[in-house]
Amino acid sequence: MLVESPPESSSGPPATPDTGTRAGRHAVRAAGLLVAVGVLVLVCLASIAIGAKALPLSDVWHGLAHYSGTSGDVLVRDVRVPRTVLGLIVGAALGLAGAVMQALTRNPLAEPGLLGVNAGAAAAVVSAITFLGVTSLTGYVWFAFGGAAIVSVAVYLLGGSRSSTPVRLALAGTAVTAALFGYVNAVQLLDSAALDRLRFWTVGSLASANPETVGKVWPFIALGVLLALVIARPLNALEMGDDTAKALGAHLTRTRVLAMVAVTLLCGAATAACGPIVFIGLMIPHLVRTITGPDMRWILPYAAVLAPVLLLGADVVGRVIARPSELQVGIVTALLGGPVFIHLVRRKRMAQL
Numbered sequence: 133m134l135v136e137s138p139p140e141s142s143s144g145p146p147a148t149p150d151t152g153t154r155a156g157r158h159a160v161r162a163a164g165l166l167v168a169v170g171v172l173v174l175v176c177l178a179s180i181a182i183g184a185k186a187l188p189l190s191d192v193w194h195g196l197a198h199y200s201g202t203s204g205d206v207l208v209r210d211v212r213v214p215r216t217v218l219g220l221i222v223g224a225a226l227g228l229a230g231a232v233m234q235a236l237t238r239n240p241l242a243e244p245g246l247l248g249v250n251a252g253a254a255a256a257v258v259s260a261i262t263f264l265g266v267t268s269l270t271g272y273v274w275f276a277f278g279g280a281a282i283v284s285v286a287v288y289l290l291g292g293s294r295s296s297t298p299v300r301l302a303l304a305g306t307a308v309t310a311a312l313f314g315y316v317n318a319v320q321l322l323d324s325a326a327l328d329r330l331r332f333w334t335v336g337s338l339a340s341a342n343p344e345t346v347g348k349v350w351p352f353i354a355l356g357v358l359l360a361l362v363i364a365r366p367l368n369a370l371e372m373g374d375d376t377a378k379a380l381g382a383h384l385t386r387t388r389v390l391a392m393v394a395v396t397l398l399c400g401a402a403t404a405a406c407g408p409i410v411f412i413g414l415m416i417p418h419l420v421r422t423i424t425g426p427d428m429r430w431i432l433p434y435a436a437v438l439a440p441v442l443l444l445g446a447d448v449v450g451r452v453i454a455r456p457s458e459l460q461v462g463i464v465t466a467l468l469g470g471p472v473f474i475h476l477v478r479r480k481r482m483a484q485l
Contacts, residue, residue, distance in 0.1 A: 161430050164423060168437045172220075179216040179444045180208065184451045184458045210342075218341040218349075219444040219461075222406050225353045225398040227439025228360045230413025231420070231431050232398075235367040236391045237302055243414040244399035247305040247392065250408040251312035252283025253400055254334065258316050262323045273348045273404040280400030283308060284392050336409035336462020338447050349401040356397030357436065363390050364428040371426065411465045412439050442468075 181192045187204055194200075195208025229244040237246065244250060256279025260266040266275065290304040369382035377384060399413070416439045417431065424430040443461065446468055450459035 161424055165430075165433055165437065168434060168441070172437050172441050175441050175444045175448070176216050176220060178448055179219065180212045182448050182452060183207070183212055184455050186455075214343050214346055215338050215341040215447070216444065218346050218405060219338050219447055220440045221346070221350055221353050222338075222402040222409075223412065223440030223443035224436040225356060225402040226409060226412040226443070227416040227435035228357060228432055229395045229398040229402070230415075230439075231417040231428070231435045232360050232363075232367065232391050232395055233413065234417050235371050235428055236388060236395075238371060238373075239302060240418070242302070243410055244395060245309060245408065245410050245413075246302060247287050247395065248283040248308040248312065249280045249396060249399040250403050250410060251309040251316070252279040252281075253277070253403040254316050254408060255279055255283075255312045257404075258319045262319050273345065273401075276404030277352065277400045280403060281396050283312065284396040284400075288389070288392055334407055335460045336407040336465070337460045338406055338443075339458065339460070341405075345405055349405045352397045352401040356394045356401070359390055359394035359397065360432055363387055363394070364432050367391065367428045368426075371428070407462060409443070409462045409465060411462075411470075412442055416442060 180196070181187070181189060185207065187207065191204040192208055195202075195205040196213075199205050199209050226244065229249075230242075233242045233244055233246060234240060236242075239246070253276035256275040257272045259279075260272045260275040266272045287301065287304045287308055290308070291300040366377070366382040366387040369377040369380045370384065370387055372380075374384060377387075402409070416435050420431050420434040420438060424434055442465065446464040447461040449468070450461055450464040453459060
């Protein structure tokens with residue numbers, strides 16, 4: 133008697149077309165992220181090797197590997213390396229803050245200044261310089277960070293606290309920003325010394341970077357990065373609207389609070405160190421969405437890598453085109469990024485929230 137043999141067992145269920153497509157997308161995104169990291173490494177090396185003062189590559193390498201206290205070694209080790217490290221962490225902070233802001237407010241034109249973070253930092257710095265006599269960057273880092281934190285909390289309360297909505301938060305942030313920048317302008321007009329000390333900071337610059345400044349801001353930025361990555365999944369739900377987010381089990385109030393804390397940490401520390409560089413947080417998330425799509429779990433890592441590429445690249449350009457002086461990075465990012473952003477806005481296939 134013939135017995136029908138059972139079919140050969142497989143190690144798992146057969147892959148569906150959707151599963152294969154999803155895995156393929158993940159592989160492409162992962163490969164793209166690795167390429168972006170490689171580009172960032174090259175830009176970091178360029179930031180160390182290229183500056184307002186031309187140095188042979190042999191001198192650059194000697195300053196990195198065999199520090200002996202010569203002028204070239206000092207320039208590389210004590211000036212360019214801290215400047216590059218600061219640009220790296222500040223760029224990542226601004227890119228992440230912009231991506232979180234756009235997801236939080238569901239506004240594709242949102243950027244960290246929308247909730248008054250930059251205005252709060254600027255107001256605190258102006259007050260510290262004018263009324264307390266603070267003169268050094270490392271002296272008013274804490275004031276800038278505190279101002280950013282206080283204003284973020286104030287905007288959250290004015291926006292309705294537990295009943296806050298993206299529109300309320302945006303309106304509250306706009307009102308507070310207008311009031312604080314009016315205060316900043318008034319104090320600077322009345323105090324010429326404060327105006328002189330703040331003119332480079334308000335434009336946005338990496339020129340004042342030093343190991344002490346990096347040491348003061350990196351713990352806050354690291355904590356902000358961690359928070360932003362943790363809330364990536366609930367931010368995905370939040371982007372689809374409050375009702376849908378609730379149906380998916382997202383805790384709206386907790387997500388918004390954590391998002392505002394992350395933005396405060398990231399943008400407050402970055403603004404304290406370099407001044408209000410606002411364009412990167414607006415442009416980079418748009419650029420990233422054209423690569424990754426709307427998934428915040430991919431948008432945030434890409435933004436953390438590509439934003440420093442833009443910031444450090446703009447800093448290198450500013451040091452080269454204005455030799456032997458330099459053009460502030462805040463100006464260069466606007467000149468380079470403005471046309472690119474206009475192109476993105478005009479594209480028919482521009483990524484939407």
